[in-house]
Structure formats: C-alpha cells, structure tokens
Amino acid sequence: MSSIYDHPLLGGPLAIVCPGCDEQAVFSTSHGKPLPVRLRTATGEVLPDNWDGQVRCSACGHAARHVLDWPSDAWFKLDHRGETLWARDAEMLAEIRRFIAAGAERQAIKKTSSHARYLVRIPSTFLKATDRETLLRKIDRLT
Numbered sequence: 001m002s003s004i005y006d007h008p009l010l011g012g013p014l015a016i017v018c019p020g021c022d023e024q025a026v027f028s029t030s031h032g033k034p035l036p037v038r039l040r041t042a043t044g045e046v047l048p049d050n051w052d053g054q055v056r057c058s059a060c061g062h063a064a065r066h067v068l069d070w071p072s073d074a075w076f077k078l079d080h081r082g083e084t085l086w087a088r089d090a091e092m093l094a095e096i097r098r099f100i101a102a103g104a105e106r107q108a109i110k111k112t113s114s115h116a117r118y119l120v121r122i123p124s125t126f127l128k129a130t131d132r133e134t135l136l137r138k139i140d141r142l143t
C-alpha cells in the first residue's frame with residue numbers, strides 16, 4: 001500500500017483510530033519530520049525506517065508513544081477495488097472528495113489546491129468516471 005501516496009509525505013498531525021477506544025485520535029511525530037525517518041539512538045544505533053510518534057485521544061484521554069502503521073491506522077480510509085484511499089485528516093478528505101467529484105475540472109484543482117502534492121498521486125483506480133458516484137458515497141460515509 002505504500003505506493004499510493006508515498007510515505008515521505010506523511011507529516012503529522014494525522015487522524016488515526018485510537019488504540020484505546022477506537023474513536024478518532026491525533027497522531028503527531030515527535031521530531032516534526034514526515035515519516036518514516038532515520039533515527040540515531042543514544043547508543044549510536046541507526047534506525048532507518050522509524051514510525052514513532054505520539055497519539056492523543058480527546059475521547060478517552062489516551063496519550064502515549066505510538067508506532068504508526070499506515071494506512072492501517074488511518075481514521076479516514078476506504079477500500080475500493082483492492083486499493084486503499086486514505087486522508088491525513090478531514091480537510092484532506094474534503095479536498096480529495098472535491099477532486100474526485102470535479103471530473104473535467106481536476107486539472108484546475110491540481111493547480112490551486114494546497115493538497116496538490118497528494119492529489120497528483122491518487123491512483124487511477126479512484127479517478128474512473130464510471131466509479132465516481134460509488135466512490136463519493138463511500139467518502140460521504142466516512143464523515
């Protein structure tokens with residue numbers, strides 16, 4: 001699934017499923033860099049593929065270190081024809097919905113959207129005109 005939008009773009013904060021109560025929680029990276037990162041530990045060991053961060057949940061109060069499993073942990077995600085469409089947060093999901101709904105106007109959205117770098121990577125599976133209505137309904141069920 002990593003090919004979908006490319007991991008290096010995964011900066012926090014991200015809306016994730018709370019490990020404590022299954023409600024929506026917020027994940028943030030402790031180092032402020034997009035994941036995964038290369039980390040050097042205090043002992044000099046290099047961890048090339050690190051997904052550590054913090055999760056905070058306002059629903060149950062859970063606050064702890066969390067190793068991100070993406071897009072499995074994503075709050076905003078759906079399966080469509082064997083691929084996973086995900087969004088970091090509600091704002092990104094709204095932009096993806098606008099993009100999918102736009103049809104012929106997509107090029108214009110790509111040029112102006114603050115999420116353009118994600119939009120250009122959405123797999124063609126999610127952009128077929130014949131699937132548009134089905135997909136938009138799936139997106140609407142997430143919100």
Ligand SMILES: [Zn+2]
Nearest residue numbers: 018021057060
């Ligand atoms: Zn929780």
